[in-house]
Amino acid sequence: GAVVSQHPSRVICKSGTSVKIECRSLDFQATTMFWYRQFPKQSLMLMATSNEGSKATYEQGVEKDKFLINHASLTLSTLTVTSAHPEDSSFYICSANPGQGSNSPLHFGNGTRLTVT
Amino acid sequence: SQKIEQNSEALNIQEGKTATLTCNYTNYSPAYLQWYRQDPGRGPVFLLLIRENEKEKRKERLKVTFDTTLKQSLFHITASQPADSATYLCALDILQAGTALIFGKGTTLSVSS
Numbered sequence: 189g190a191v192v193s194q195h196p197s198r199v200i201c202k203s204g205t206s207v208k209i210e211c212r213s214l215d216f217q218a219t220t221m222f223w224y225r226q227f228p229k230q231s232l233m234l235m236a237t238s239n240e241g242s243k244a245t246y247e248q249g250v251e252k253d254k255f256l257i258n259h260a261s262l263t264l265s266t267l268t269v270t271s272a273h274p275e276d277s278s279f280y281i282c283s284a285n286p287g288q289g290s291n292s293p294l295h296f297g298n299g300t301r302l303t304v305t
Numbered sequence: 306s307q308k309i310e311q312n313s314e315a316l317n318i319q320e321g322k323t324a325t326l327t328c329n330y331t332n333y334s335p336a337y338l339q340w341y342r343q344d345p346g347r348g349p350v351f352l353l354l355i356r357e358n359e360k361e362k363r364k365e366r367l368k369v370t371f372d373t374t375l376k377q378s379l380f381h382i383t384a385s386q387p388a389d390s391a392t393y394l395c396a397l398d399i400l401q402a403g404t405a406l407i408f409g410k411g412t413t414l415s416v417s418s
Contacts (some may be wrong), residue, residue: 190349193350223405224408229314229410230410231309231394231407231409231410231411232408232409233408234348234405234407237405279347281348283348293339293351293354294349294351294406295351296348296349296350297348298346298347298348298413299346299347299348301346301415304376
């Protein structure tokens with residue numbers, strides 16, 4: 189089945205530094221990938237839609253200069269948390285839709301637990 | 306704005322019983338609704354999708370219903386097992402954003418033996 193790989197699974201960084209998270213579709217091409225953030229006992233919140241070869245579309249309230257998204261190929265999207273602060277500590281999950289239709293299920297990576305100290 | 310409510314944060318049942326989880330939504334008319342399972346520290350895994358013109362969908366021990374009049378979906382796990390213990394999320398499509406989904410907070414199911 190379709191596999192989405194996310195790396196790293198855990199990262200601890202100091203406040204003020206930047207962290208890059210990679211999301212790869214291993215056995216399918218994804219022109220669109222989605223980045224979600226999840227706080228403890230909360231729902232997944234859509235942050236942005238990553239579009240291959242063009243700019244990402246950010247949800248309201250998400251700072252595009254802080255959460256840089258690059259989707260340079262059909263199998264890789266990256267999310268960079270710039271100048272990270274403790275409030276950015278969260279569980280970041282990417283997903284992609286390997287199907288053709290808009291009603292195909294999403295396949296998710298296993299998430300990245302970011303801790304900013 | 307669209308709102309999804311899974312009105313039980315936690316559900317505890319005994320092995321062998323049927324678990325019933327509820328998902329309600331407002332201010333929206335989705336074309337389809339999906340259910341996912343999420344284990345701690347992992348990404349969600351797709352379980353079932355039901356379209357607006359379908360009233361019921363089954364897959365092995367799982368059953369999903371979709372009532373567009375009540376704006377509600379019910380998710381059933383029959384003959385529940387301890388391995389079914391996880392958080393279950395319902396999700397709706399946001400057609401304006403392509404295939405992006407919005408999720409409920411989830412219901413954490415605990416099945417005791």
